[in-house]
Amino acid sequence: MSAATLEAQVTDTPPAGPADAAGEGTEPDPRYTFANERTFLAWSRTALALVVAGLGVVQLLPPFPGVPWGRHVLGVPLIVFGAVVAVTAYLEWVRNQRAMRLRQPLPRSVMPKLLAVVVAAMGVIAGVVVLVSALR
């Protein structure tokens, strides 16, 4: 990368806020805006991982003996939840950006609890599928 490009990047304006929140409030510290964007990206990667996990369960695992629906009952919820996480990550980014512009306390994120509940539920379902398969 040339020095001129690097300089153009570091003196660049921070990422723009959401369109509906751009007019209200004042521009927050750029570092907060960047941190909010990184949080969104981290959740996006989590969402992608969930989708791949669901796809992998259905396509790469051998079928559970005696439980023909076993792989689908694990894979489909993972894929759907991946899409839910992606959309929720975006909505929370908008919400956080607005709160920062208005100098309000950041709203609490629902995502950690949501992820914990769903991952735990998937673990229970996987246990049930393995158990049913072993007993048949």
Next chain:
Amino acid sequence: MTAGQHDPGQQDPADPDPGLARERTSLAWTRTALSFAAVGVVVLRKDVIPGLIILCAAPVTWQLGRLAHHLRGRLELVTATIVAVALAALIVVVTH
């Protein structure tokens, strides 16, 4: 003074990237682009065309993080791409 010791409420005009926030964000975009590439390769093993399409999302994501700091709709694009990948995966899983 190292980057980590900055008071968040204070701006140092001599330091254009305090706390290396911009660099860390740029790296986060790179990781996200790599995630798309990984998904693309996994899908490529089973379905070539959808795999190549998802693989193309990787360089696009990478460029979104590098160039378009004031471009609106970047995050919307990432979200929409993930939802589209999830929908495609769902169709593949249900029909196979």
